Amino acid sequence: MRTGSLVNLRVLRDAMQERGWAVTCFPFPYARHDYFVFVHRYIPQSSAPQYALVELCFADRHDLARCWTAPANSGGLMIDIADLTEFRRFFGIAYVPNLGDLREQFATALGRHVPDRLPKSLAPEERRALVHRLDVTDGEDPSKVFCTHMRRNPPLGDGSPGRRSSFNSQKTELLRPALFELLRDEHNLSFCYSSDAHKERTDQEILARLSENQGIR
Numbered sequence: 001m002r003t004g005s006l007v008n009l010r011v012l013r014d015a016m017q018e019r020g021w022a023v024t025c026f027p028f029p030y031a032r033h034d035y036f037v038f039v040h041r042y043i044p045q046s047s048a049p050q051y052a053l054v055e056l057c058f059a060d061r062h063d064l065a066r067c068w069t070a071p072a073n074s075g076g077l078m079i080d081i082a083d084l085t086e087f088r089r090f091f092g093i094a095y096v097p098n099l100g101d102l103r104e105q106f107a108t109a110l111g112r113h114v115p116d117r118l119p120k121s122l123a124p125e126e127r128r129a130l131v132h133r134l135d136v137t138d139g140e141d142p143s144k145v146f147c148t149h150m151r152r153n154p155p156l157g158d159g160s161p162g163r164r165s166s167f168n169s170q171k172t173e174l175l176r177p178a179l180f181e182l183l184r185d186e187h188n189l190s191f192c193y194s195s196d197a198h199k200e201r202t203d204q205e206i207l208a209r210l211s212e213n214q215g216i217r
Contacts, residue, residue, distance in 0.1 A: 005151050007074045008114040009039065013054050015118045017040045022166040023137065027061070028113050030106075031092060034125070035060040037110070038133045043166060052078055056132070058090070064132055066090075071135060076107035127174055134174075138167035144193035146200035147176050150210055153188050164190040179203045 012022065016024055022043060028035045039056040042048035048055075052071035054211070059067040068090040071078040079087055096102050122130065135142040153162030164187060172180040172191040182203075183189060189210075194200070201209075 005074070005111045006072060006076055006114055008111070008116045009053050010074050011070060011116050012039055012114070012118065013041055019118060020166055021118065021170050023119055023130065023133055025126060025133065026113060026115050026119075027126070028046060028058070028110060030104070033092070035059060036061055036064070036129050038114070038130070040137065041166075049078065050193055059129070059133070061129075064129060077103065077110075079103065104112070131171055131174055134167045134171045138165060140167075140193075141195060143195040145175060146194050146197050147172070147179070147206065148194045148199045148201055149192050149206055150183070150189045151192055153190055160216075161188045163187045174204065179206060182207070 012024060016022070016039070021041070023040050025036050025038045028037045036059045038059060040055040040057060042052070042055065045053065049071045051073055053073040054071070055069055056072045056077070057067050057069045059065075068087065070083065070087075087093070088102075091106075118124075129173050132142045134140075135144065156162055157167060166188060168190050169180070169184075169195075176191070181193075185192075
């Protein structure tokens with residue numbers, strides 16, 4: 001369903017896939033309120049609803065737990081009549097008789113803010129929000145942001161080596177970039193995190209445990 005012009009979503013999706021990212025985000029002011037829009041890549045892409053490029057999650061900038069999601073493509077948000085009541089409630093939009101115009105106007109407003117590239121750097125608030133979203137999507141505790149050690153992923157059912165998730169890789173690239181760069185290609189190892197700041201270890205300590213085979217189990 002074409003509801004507007006979000007042509008940059010394909011560019012973002014392709015850039016995310018090339019970089020190995022699962023999610024990116026950008027700020028979106030709308031109706032005197034501030035949101036973060038999280039752009040989720042479908043992994044694998046074959047799991048996407050028909051015609052969908054990505055899933056968009058709109059989160060209240062001041063309360064990330066308050067969010068609304070919808071699939072989207074370059075034409076706009078893929079929302080139907082049944083979804084519009086929840087959509088209007090989330091954004092505080094009064095009822096209008098022409099719902100087609102509402103979808104078109106919203107997509108046009110959103111399209112002005114969709115970036116045409118992945119960010120080279122993130123503001124601290126954006127980084128925290130993105131890490132939070134990565135953890136929530138991956139079923140992890142968002143308070144676990146202190147890297148402690150590494151573990152070897154168990155083998156898959158067919159006996160092939162287990163691989164860390166795109167979420168774990170991206171989280172570490174954001175929080176511990178130097179450590180991630182050193183171990184980027186060690187796909188059978190995952191980075192482990194704790195909510196206890198006292199358990200956090202330096203890159204050197206984590207690498208030392210790794211070389212001694214003490215942090216892999």
